[in-house]
Amino acid sequence: MSSESSSESGSEPRPEFTKTPGWLDWYENPSRPAFALPPGTVDTHCHVFGPGDVFPFAPERKYTPCDASADQLFALRDHLGVSRNVIVQATCHGADNSAMVDAVRASGGRARGIATVPPDVTDAELRRLHEAGVRGVRFNFLKRLVSSAPKDDLAVIARKIAPLGWHVVLYFEGAELAELDTFFGSLPTPLVVDHLGRPDVGKPVGGPEFGRFLRFVERGDVWVKVSCPERLTLTGPAALDGERDAYRDVVPFAREVVDEFPDSVLWGTDWPHPNLTDHMPDDGLLVDHVPHVARTAEQRHKLLVANPTRLYWPGEDT
Template sequence: MTSRPAVPPPSLRAAAPPHPDPKVPALRLPPGSCDAHCHIFGPGDVFPYPEDRAYDAPDVTKEDLRRRHDLLGVDRAIIVQSAAHGTDHAALLDALRSDPGRYRGVALVTPRTTPAEIAGLHQAGVRGVRLQFMPHLGPGPTPAELRAVLDLVRPYGWHVAFHIAGDAVVDMSGTLRSTGLPAVIDHMARVDLRAGLEGAQVRALRRLLDTGDVWVKLSAPERLSSGGPPYADALELARALAAQAPERCLWGTDFPHPNVREMPDDGVLVDLIERIVPDEAARHRILVANPAELVGFPLAGR
């Protein structure tokens, strides 16, 4: 990894670098497998981080991402714009243009984003917009701002990724059902698993999945689990969701795992897929067919 030259402002939280030596997974992924949720950072000397960024991140470049995916056996990826870069998409666009067959993107858009910018993002391979409702990343959009963003991206048929946690999956259920676009819930809604699979948050998440219009990413078990690897409680939830609606589930690493409590081993995360989705045909659907449908990859492998 390249080192960021600037010293971060002391008021910013500093995200840790990713696991330096992940294991080679024992599970062989099917051709065309997609990491549906990952990020890149910098390099800061080429793509400077904004002064008002939500947190300070170590440089994890498109080359670092490619090396990690090559080790894991991942052929494709959906790169999600990081709050560390805000609405400056230069690093994301550089990555998308470096390998259009391998990458699609998810942008951070505000009502101030122009239609011309949206057109440029789409041309480069962006196929989704992410809406943050996480206090540590700044205030979420108001209802009026949400409507304005949806109006900007609706002509392109982008999906709308919701970054929410806890009771938000209950409180925002109506919003999630009413976008008129595919709604994708990041990280299994980061529900509180202390109440198990019968808790109100999990029940709300599963009701949304039953609507047929909502997708969920089976990602970031380390963010949900009350214990360390193999994240037994989060895996129980992921298995239940995958069994309930395999046609609307995605899988992602969340590499390089910004702001986690304990850095996971990406090789371990890949091997856990077999425990989440034991059936090979269902794994192919979640890893290959579903992301291809959502963001427009050719269905065949690279």
């Protein structure tokens, strides 16, 4: 952690936080992936939580997590063979981006950030965040995580960040796209959709609900994170015959997106996997999920290296 943020606490009493009952802590000893990630791989969706005694959690939070520090994130990065990270502001920190910014700065240029900001955010604050490595803001529409998502306020934020070349990250349930589609189309920035748009994998991949999502992406300037099979699955993490191919029910949805939009897909771990109630995934197994959904070397290079580099480190060779 950087000394800049840690030293601010001085000798003042540090807050104590009690985890939400039933909270699942992240997997401490992930397996070594069988699939070797290519050099330059970017994990485009991960978080840091606190530590709470240094970066207090927001009073209005919907949950209290375990601590998950920048150092622990970077240890996982190195264990999995990831080169860089995109650290997404966690809702438990509200609009106080201190923990995320501290982690991005501590990465030595190997991370970018996605912030949460209020509609009255100043241009000076946005410039400060940009200089720290932030490249977008997240709009969260999941009712279990946010009390409301007022579209007028979000539109104001989008207009403010557009001149910086930032994008908007969207988190919503697949069934909600019908009512959100027009609003999303009005935003003046590129869009990045979390977790395949959270489809209901119990429905047909060729059905109308996922078809609507594919048509939404087809309009252009929309990126999709092929991430979180552990959050979408109905069948669970069990692999058959000892093979490392868990979350099989999610594979057809992810493959469809990778096949149709190979230049607009991204990948991420979602570490430390907030708000899971069924099981905590082995991050090594999540890496081994990748070749099941991106079946060619070219698809994997685009998903893991070329696309995220173009979005977050434009101008670099891949």
